[in-house]
Amino acid sequence: MLRALDIRDILIIDHLELNFQPGLNVLTGETGAGKSILLDSLGFVLGWRGRAELVRQGASQGEVVAEFELSEGHPAHAVLEEAGLPAGRELILRRVNTAEGRKTAWVNDRRCSGEVLRALSETLVELHGQHDDRGLLNPKGHRSLLDAFAAVPDLLLQTRAAWTTAAKARKTVEATRAALDAVRAEEEFLRHAVEELDKLNPEPGEDETLDARRRQMQGAERVRGDIARAYALLSEGADPSLGEAQRWLEGVEGAEEIGLTEPLAALSRAMIELGDAQDGVERVLSALDFNPGDLEDCEERLFAIRALARKHDVLPDDLAAYADTLREKLAALDAGDKDLADQEAALRDAEAAYAAAAETLSAARRDSALALDTAVMAELAPLKMERAVFETRITAGAPGPEGHDDVAFTVATNPGAPAGPLNKIASGGELSRFLLALKVCLRGEDRDKTLIFDEIDRGVGGATADAVGRRLKSLASGGQVLVVTHSPQVAAQGAHHWRVQKRVTDGMTLSEVVPLSETERVDEIARMVSGDTITKEARAAAGALLTG
Template identity: 45%
Template sequence: MLTGLTIRDVVLIDRLDLAFGPGLAVLTGETGAGKSILLDALGLALGARADSGLVRNGAKQAVVTASFEVPDGHGSQDILEEMGIDADGPVILRRILTADGRSRAFANDEPVNVATLKRLGETLVEIQGQFDQRGLMDPATHRETLDQFGGHGALLEKVGRTHASWSAARAAHRKAREELERARADEELLRHNVEELDAAAPEEGEETRLASDRTLLANAAQILEAMNGAAGALEAEDGAEQAVATAQRILERVRDRAGDRLDSVIDGLDRAAAEIQEAQHALSQIASDVEADSGRLEEVDDRLHLLRALARKHDIEADRLPELHRALSARLAALDDAGGGLADLAHVEESSRADYIEAGKALTEARCIAAAKLDKALTDELVPLKLDKAQVKTRLEPLDENDWGAAGMERVSFQVSTNPGAPFGPLARIASGGELSRFLLALKVVLSEANPVSTLVFDEVDSGVGGAVAAAVGERLARLGSDTQVLVVTHSPQVAARGLRHWHVAKQADGELVKTAVSQLEQGERREELARMLSGATVTDEARAAADSLLNPA
């Protein structure tokens, strides 16, 4: 609900602060007094197109601030949270327009772009005028409007869910098919690479191991010479083995006389003797192995050359060849088995499509039922608005399958025939200005419970009507105001009398300057304004009596 509107330096308004409450509020005044300026200012705060002509002559900038109280879970809060803006408390929209046409927008004192301001505004206020192409005048809103009227939330949720599943299944099938087509194109090369790796049969860590073997074999002569020298040194008459044995014999002769003092020394010599024997055995074994493998150098070189050539071919490290072998083998196996996998994906896609169609048909049937109810309710509302010859038809037009989406399988539009036998067509093309305003009012009355917007603004909805029709317009606006905040710019006393609040817009001269002033009328002032609207420039007692009857109907 709009709670406050602050306007600074907009056209003829220099300073204006208005406070609003629930229910129906009316704005009246002479033609040209500036009522449309108020709507232009409000539109500016709601993200409408900015025009530097709105800046008051001589001012540097125009500023408009609109404040709203919203319930928890309101759509505006979702948008604020999406933008990272604090959504607690009131929603405050501000627009600054400079004299050179530049514009800045703010939501809850945080800078936002105008597109975001407009998104917020569309969740808070709906302005209906004879030439306004937003709201119900925009066919893009008709499907959502019908679903709100019919209470199709659960059906829409199911359609959206099944459409998402179908889309995912379709994408997976398409991706697999494209991958298969690419793989088929490279199948000959893939098979050749797998056969080549099958033949090579690379092993984990093989290249590292072979490189070590090659270093050993390439230096076999020097290594054998060194090992033979070491073995000779150990086995010589004055070598380590003989020296340790001599020391053992000498100490064993006096061991008993020394108590246990020599035990650790003798044990150490025993270990040294054992280690020397093991070292001699190892040297002998290694020397035998080196001598036995001395003819493998060429074989190792050939194997390393093969592995490294394969690694260069596939632009990887040689030790990753086994991993590549497994991956290419798996791709080839998948290619050989692709027919079955594609068939499974095609089945999932078709099953998901069937689920979507089932959910979509259920939604379509519900929309047909809701459309019939809506058409009847609208026709009933049009009779007292002097549009009894008009017919309303909610049209459901099936979409091509390529256009099916999360919102269903049809396009929805509200169409009108204003005279018997005349063709049906869109609201804006078929109805005249005055008729269009009444059509929109009837739609709003019928759809009031389904409308998520808490503030409705009507600009001269009573244009071109009077008497009983104007009274019917006022009665419907008052009915709307019982559940929704409604602001109406009107020239009809029958409509103005229905307002819970009455604002009067007038021009005032301030020296050479002319300004627009807005004042809230009390009961006596309302009587005079209604009498003026009834009688014109000269207010008569008869007009005052008529105003009394409008304000206090029997």
């Protein structure tokens, strides 16, 4: 609910402080007194796009502050939380416009963007008037209005869930098809590459092993001859001489006494070391002994592995893993048709579930459309439009999260006349009454928003204007309605009344808003009845309206 509006240096307003109340708040005044400026100012602080030049002439900046009271479950709390702004029962919006055109906004003393203000305004205020394209005149919102009247949140949730499931299934099928198409495009390459890799069957680390073996065999050809000659000398030259020397020394009498023990021991050790040397050289020769064809085979496999690695742009050690990857692609291709068939079956089931949910929602909408039409027609009769026809049309539209229905409110002002959109068929006065009848029927239990009606009674008078006022008063019950009106019958229904008037100060015309006492209300309504000259009869009529 809008509690207060503080306006400074906006157009012809120097400073206004307005404190609004629950119920029906009425703003009256002569044409040009500045009633529309109040709505422009409220729209400015709510982030609506309006006049470009708002700052009062001679002022450096204009400022509007709006104070709202929020209930515990008010939708504005969600907007504040998403924007990271402080929230509580009190919501204060402030917006400044400099003379240079720069605009700055705050929510609860925290800087914010115009987008946040507009998001908040959708939860705070609803404006209705002959030129309003934000509310009932906007066909894009008619389906959600019908759904609110039908009270079908469960069906909407089921339809949205079914749509989400079907959309996910559709994406899965599309992804699988794309993957299979991509694999099929390279199927010939994959099968040839896997066959080639399987035939070679490279193993991790094999490249390094083959390279080391190749270098060993290449080096062996160079050194084997030298090692063989050394082995021949060790085996044939040194061994007999040492053995014969050892036998002669061992045959000497008194060898120990004359000091031959240590030489004999050394000679024995030499014989052992020589044998070890012979065995070691022999082992080396055996290791270096290979078939010349082995080197050729080793080089051939090494070069084949490296050529295949270059061909597929991978490291030689990664060839085995690369082959596994290609096999997985082929396996996916081989199993893909079955997977795709299963996914397509799941998609058909999901689409059938969505179609069923959407059709159930459509049936509920059709039933509720008939009920809404009946309710609106009942409201039109007291508004002197008993010959008009209101119809909620439901046509097939593009499927989406909220079903496959397009909804439009249409009217025919006279029997037999063609029906059409509200804003194209009805005249100004008729349109106002259609909008009011619709709003009365669609209000329901929603009392979170402040409803604003801008001269919705234009073009009507007498009993019709009285009916308009009574319905506005009914709408304000338990909530808050602001109405700008020229109709005394409507003004008389207000719980709170303000008069918008002009005054001239120091040669400058300014607009002001004055709260009216009961006596002042009589005079103001009498002025609305008779004009500038207030007669006794006009006062009597005003009193009758106020007590009636």
